[in-house]
Amino acid sequence: MNLVGEQLKHALACIAAWRAEPDAPYHCPICGRLGLSICDRSARPYAEWYVLTCESCGLDATLCIPMSGVPET
16 A cells, blocks of 8 residues: 555654654554554665554555665765
């Protein structure tokens, strides 16, 4: 399932909030119900990868946030 528009904005906001408070409950960007599960599968320093799942609506999405990589010296 692809997240677009407001759904993607909501998902990114949930990821940002989850990073600060991972044990808090979050609303699914698709169905709006509590119970969004976020799993960090990042490959830092190259990219952040997050898996978002929701049992209520079946959401199973992976978001990639590219990073700048290792700085050259």
